[in-house]
Amino acid sequence: MFTLLQMKAAHAKVKSGADFPAYVHEIKQLGLLHYDFVVKNGQTEYHGANGFQLNGDPIYAEKDIFAQASPAAVRQIIAEHQQGKTDFLTFCQQVADAGIEKWIVDTQAMLCIYYDLKGNSVVVEPIPVC
Numbered sequence: 827m828f829t830l831l832q833m834k835a836a837h838a839k840v841k842s843g844a845d846f847p848a849y850v851h852e853i854k855q856l857g858l859l860h861y862d863f864v865v866k867n868g869q870t871e872y873h874g875a876n877g878f879q880l881n882g883d884p885i886y887a888e889k890d891i892f893a894q895a896s897p898a899a900v901r902q903i904i905a906e907h908q909q910g911k912t913d914f915l916t917f918c919q920q921v922a923d924a925g926i927e928k929w930i931v932d933t934q935a936m937l938c939i940y941y942d943l944k945g946n947s948v949v950v951e952p953i954p955v956c
Contacts, residue, residue, distance in 0.1 A: 827857055827874050827875075827878050828853070828856040828857050828858055828872065828874060828880075829880070830872075830880050830882060832853075832856055833853060833856075833858070833861075833870070833872055833880070833882070834882075836849055836852045836853050836856070837849065839852075840914070841910075842907070842909075842910035842911075842912075842913070843904070843906075843907035843908040843909070843910060843912070843917065844908060844909065844910045846908070846938075846953070847953055847954045847955070850931060850933060850936070850953050851955075853933065854933035857874050857875065858872055858873070858874055858933055859873050859874055859875065859932075859933060859934060860873050860930055860931060860932045860933060860934070861873065861930070861931050862928055862929075862930050863928055863929050863930075863931070864884075864927070864928050865889065865891060865918055865921055865922050865926055865927055865928055865929070866888055866889055866891060866922075866927070867884035867885070867886065867887070867888050867889070868884050868885035868886045868918065869881065869882055869883065869884045869885070870882040886915065886918070889918070889919060889922040890922065891922050891925060891926065891927050891943055892922065892923055892924065892925040893925065893943060894925055895924065895925030895926060895942035895943075895946070895948045896924050896925055897948050897949055899924040900921060900924045900925075900926060900940055900948055900949045901949055903917065903920045903921055903924060904940075904949065904951060907920075921940065925942050925943070925948070926940045926941065926942065926948060927941055927942055927943045927945075928940075928941050929941065931953070936952060936953040936955070937950055937951065937952060937953060938950075938951045938953055939951075
């Protein structure tokens with residue numbers, strides 16, 4: 827099964843949103859089924875087969891999440907990040923301001939799903955095949 831060190835090493839290769847698909851394919855090969863990223867503090871929960879789970883530490887000070895999610899704003903933020911226009915921490919602040927509480931990367935369905943504070947799916951993005 828994968829380790830936190832392996833997850834961090836794979837993530838360290840991501841310089842912009844343009845690198846995200848290759849990252850997802852790499853962590854999938856390590857046995858990751860999905861991960862949950864908590865926007866409030868940057869903590870990641872990694873999930874593998876048979877209930878295997880590892881939790882990363884928070885990576886930044888807590889952010890407020892805007893109460894009303896804006897799907898249009900989230901789509902625009904994602905598009906700009908995928909084009910390499912923002913770094914990861916800027917992206918996290920922008921999605922928090924647009925009402926995103928967390929996102930889940932599902933390596934089986936190859937989807938990234940963004941959720942609001944009520945647990946509603948706001949935006950579902952397919953992850954391209956590399």
